[in-house]
Amino acid sequence: MTTTPRYIIGIDVGGTFTDLLAFDTATDQLLSAKVPSLPGAQWQGVLGALAELEIPFEAIRAFVHGTTIATNALLERKGARTALVTTKGFRDVIEIGKGRRLTGGIFDTTWQREPPLVPRDRRFEIDERTTADGSVLKEVALADIEQLAQLLRDQDIETIAVAFLNSYVNATNEQAVVAALGARLQGIPITQSARLIPERGEFERTSTAVLNAYLAPVVRKYLRTLAGVLSERGIRAPVNIMGSNGGAMTLDIAAEQCVATFLSGPVGGVGGAIRVSEQADIRDVITFDMGGTSTDVALVKNLMPRMSHDNQIDAYPLRYPQLDIHTIGAGGGSIVWIGADQTLQIGPRSAGALPGPACYGRGGTEPTISDANLLLGRLSSDRALAGGLQLDLAAARAAFDTLATAAGTDDLSALANAAIAVAVAKMAGAVREVSVHRGFDPRDFALVAFGGAGPMHGFLVAEELGMARVIVPRYPGHLSALGQMVADARRDFVKAWGGRLSTVALDDLRAEAETLRREGEAQLTADGIAVARHRHEFVLDMRYAGQSFTLPVAWRPADPDFTALRQSFDAAHEETFGYADRTNEAEIVNIRLVSIGEVDKPALNFAPDAQSAPTPRRRKVWFGGWTDTAIYDRADLPVGFVFSGPAIIEEAGGTSIVPPGWTVRVHESGAMIGELPE
16 A cells, blocks of 8 residues: 655754654644754664654655764764865965964963864865966876875875865965866865865965865765665655755765755754744744754844854854854753852863763753752653653753852752853853844844744743743744755855956846856756746845955846945945945955745644633742742633733643743744743
8 A cells, every 4th residue: 555645854963852844735634753863873863863753764755863963073083084175385384274263261371272174184275276366377297186186195094185275266276186186096085175165365265175075974874874774664855954054955965065964853843943933923033042952043134044154163164155043052951060260160171972861760860951950840840741751850950059069058958049140141142142243233133943942941031031032933942843844955156256346247237147056057057947937046246346345235136226235235234234335345255046946835724722720830939039930831821811920831741830920821823932021
């Protein structure tokens, strides 16, 4: 009997839990599962989540997966043995870098720069040269390639990055070396810098190519394993990977562009938050995704997330388009500890999935944020969490007893409350990073709280920032999986081209843009997406004459002249930096194209089934003192129901904590919208 494919799957693999959402297109039913992640074997968590829902593998219609495999491999320095091939005289660029510190504080006198991922004895030079205008002064000699190939064999190199000076203008020499090495060293991944990111910025482009090469064998092995395991179990649906740019991509693209997967999990949460905010008719939000290991925040203006092209991953520059997400090491599993100066510290070390927080009863003994919430009555030891996990209050108390001894106190409630206050301050700082530091006032935005621990702390973070509105979506612990499930395919392209608006020709700009558009159309078509479902959007990187930094400005090729473009740039500059230099020349630096391939999206209905106002349970919860608090089940809250804090709302995959002073209304979309009266 043939099973008709009917399930659209979104899976987010986090550091602590693997979340799965499955939409049944035959019944419009949404199924969810949450199972512990398995470090080093993420694909097993994927299979475990599918097995928990008892979904027939052959009934899966589409499958989008968010993974942390690239990020973990870099943070743990478990990438491959990498070589760098570069222009003669420039092999030390990757080590010299620039004066800006990417890690450590400027007043840290003991600071040392992280060593490059490719040590000097594995950086090789080729006698070639391309000028800044693209002219080839010296071609690559075949004898040099033969000698280089042997050196790479002798060093047992597993992966190679090729980055030549000015290759972003003319990649002829770079392409020649990649082709020649590929023929002589078959099976070894080779990353060509200008193919990966054809932009000026020698150090950043080289760093990005090295990152991609360093991770390529690890990511490719994982993707091959995942595809093989799914295929063995009868899954014939296309498998896509969530990209850092907010779109889905094929396994082949993900294997070639490994650096495009660094934010694979967090961007799904931003996509899900945008969908929820749109349903709630709120267009300006800051997403607050707190899981077990980390917290990710991003700013969304008019339902459009901010993009960033100049990024860093750990201690290394990354010139690649990704959502402007700021991550800190503060999650439900973050360890609470006493610093050398006797101050209370949170993270970045986490208890992770195994052993997990002490209250998980899996062998953890160190105090965490989850243990603090359990001690304050904000989590219940009587109600099982995801996967049937029953929290152990005695274990949490024992962990904090040890911390209390180190802190010189016997008041566990005050100590647990202080730990949460420190965590909230850190997370509020992350929100300021994506708002205040970008020229936005967080008070003009609503906070979308999700992730396994987001709704527990979202209201407190909002209070810290003076924000007066919080949105808690349905299935908050699965919102990243939701974002992956509804993600369109996306391809990003860039062309280093431009000049001052007074000298460049509009027709020349249109011609360059059309060349990019055709490339985007070809790639989306190759991915199996019909042309009728393509959407192409152009952005120009612009700056005032004399500036070194740029701002992205949307541009329409149909515009009759540059008037609207110049006005948009001045407005963006004023919004970001507080002023606009309208008397100065403006210039174009790069042309960027975003090509979107729209996919079928499930018509999700999150409105609750409950019809009448519920009668809450009650228990004592700490809010500056032990307070009688209403406890609701999320499924029992009907549309239009209004309640005030203090209150706790429990549901599968998340617990929402509403402090005193807040009023919460259940929106017709199913989201809870909390407001703090003026």
